[in-house]
Amino acid sequence: MDFSSDLTLSRPPVPETSATEKTLLTAVGLGLLALLTVAFDADAGRARLSFWLGLLLLSGGTLGWAWYKFGRQPAGVQHNNLWLRGSTSRGSVAWLTAVVLTGFYVVLYWFSNDDGQGNFGPLNQLVHALEPASQALRHRPSDQWFLYGTFYTLAVLVMGGRALWKYRHSPYQRIRTVSVMFFQLGVAFLLPGLLLAFQKPEYYFSYFWPLKYEYLFPGTVDYLLKDGGPGLGVFLVFWSAVMSLVATPVLTYFFGKRWYCSWVCGCGGLAETAGDPYRHLSDKSRTAWRWEVRIIYPILAFIVLLTALLWLGASGAVPALQPITEPLAKAYGFAIGAVFSGVVGVGFYPLMGNRVWCRFGCPMAAYLGLLQKHFSRFRISTNGGQCISCGNCSNVCEMGIDVKQYAQRGEPIIRASCVGCGLCSTACPRGVLNLENGPREGRYQVSQLIHADSLRILN
Structure with missing residues (x-):
């Protein structure tokens, strides 16, 4: 007996895409197409026009789609058929996206170095389209890394706008999203460019050892002291050492690794904004x-x-x-x-x-994780008596933590990998999970006590 038709009928239908949504997504597609044509356009003026038109269509279409998708519906975390769509369930669209992203990085790292004559290979026209912006900010010619920094920052800002619409009901998520947008735009993009404009070392204040591993290397220290001068150079070396060896342990003790991984880091900023549609895919x-x-x-x-x-x-x-x-x-x-x-x-x-x-x-993440697990006050407390085992918390955890298992048992979540993004708490319909910076005494028992009090009240 053939049950295939019955199984097909039993699947929840994916809502049809409306005409407005198709129009907005078409604008995104046209923006990507315009950027692609830049790479093959020999006319510099036309290529530059296509470049900025592509960015405008891509950004405007994405923000318009985010408003249409999330701003018109009731606030709250909704999974929106994530496991039924090809783009978010490892389907054909997801594989195509992965190939395009991976291909871009391969071209950027290994096929776009300056040949000494201002030619950047496949990305040459895209790089030179940013020449006016690079000269205005850095007072120097554009290169492949300025192109990458521009794309990276734009992705955080645009997809950050999407996150603000999606999580607008949560003050914690709104502030956290604005924080990563600020640090990426102001500290990781504009400030290093301004330092170059003043003939100072290009320095990223939001990165330090061991993530920016070379900042404590002897050669980098000598470079900063020499090119930064007696004032700025000493300060930059001092900043690297203090942030790496003193401030990081202290801040992690009080706030866990979330102060950096979810609020400051550019890698985390891209993951929390551009990567948000894929957070449920973590194994x-x-x-x-x-x-x-x-x-x-x-x-x-x-x-x-x-x-x-x-x-x-x-x-x-x-x-x-x-x-x-x-x-x-x-x-x-x-x-x-x-x-x-x-x-x-x-x-x-x-x-x-x-x-x-x-x-x-x-x-x-490894360094902060060890500090968080063994020396921090941070924890996510759970109230097992209120958990309904819906699984929303585990589904949104991007770090591969099966949060539901902790919530069901009323156990606190004290994991080295947890970045404190708070989406598990935001997605919980019962308020079972709470991010806390409580005293270290009773750090492992607090949730069990809450669970016991809940049972006592119920009885």
Whole structure:
């Protein structure tokens, strides 16, 4: 007996796309097409016009679609057939998106270097289309990294607008989204450009060791002191050391790793905005967790060892280290800084979720995670007596944590991987989950006490 037709009929239907939504998505598609034509247009003036028209259509269409999709319906986290759509359930659209993103990173990293004559390969016309903007901000010619920074910042801002519409009912999510938008635009894009305009070192204040691993390398320290001058150079080195070794542990003690991973970091900012449609795709199996531990902590150990070896090599105390430290640093930059954080970390959003890099490769996440788990006041408390096992919390967890299992047992969530995005609490219809920075005493027992009090009241 053939049950295939019955199974097909039993599936919840995906709502039809309205004419307005199709029009807005068409604007997004035309924007992408306009950007694609720039790469093949030999006329510089026309290419520049197409470039800015493409960005306008892409940004306007996305923001208009976000308003239409989320602004016209009741506030609240709604899953909107995520597992039925090809774009968000590892379907054909998701695979196509992953191929395009991965391809862009491959071209950016390995086929777009300046040939010495201002030619940037396949991205040449796109790079030169930003020449006026680069000159205005940085007083220097555009390059592939300025192009990438522009695209990156625009993605955070535009998709941040989408997140503000989607999570407008939650003050925590609104403030957190504005925070990552501010740090990306102001601190990670405009401020480094202004430093270059004043003939100072290009420096990113929102990144530090071990994420920006080279900031404590001897060569970088010498560069900052030399080009930054006696005032700014010393301050930049001081900032790197204090933020890496003092401020980070202190802030993590009080607020957990969320102060950085969900509020400041540009990688986290892109994940929370552009990667938000894919957060439910994170693997929550124990196998994935085991691989997470096997990969991320050795990467942290390697960068600690590499930093120590570079300092020893630079000091001259161990002359034999000097020939091997530079190749080690280049190998790390290629494997972790380019392949893992860029090609895999962003390119695989549509297939593995939006925090692949943060879960498996980021040394900063590993460092903060150890501090959070063993020395922080931060926790997510749960009230098992109120949990209805709907699974919304687990579905929105981008770090692969099966939150529902903790909520059902009334156990606090104290995990090294948790970035404190708060979406589990935002998505909970019963208010079971709460982000807290309570005292360390009773950190592991507070939720059980709440659960016991709830049962006592019910009885």
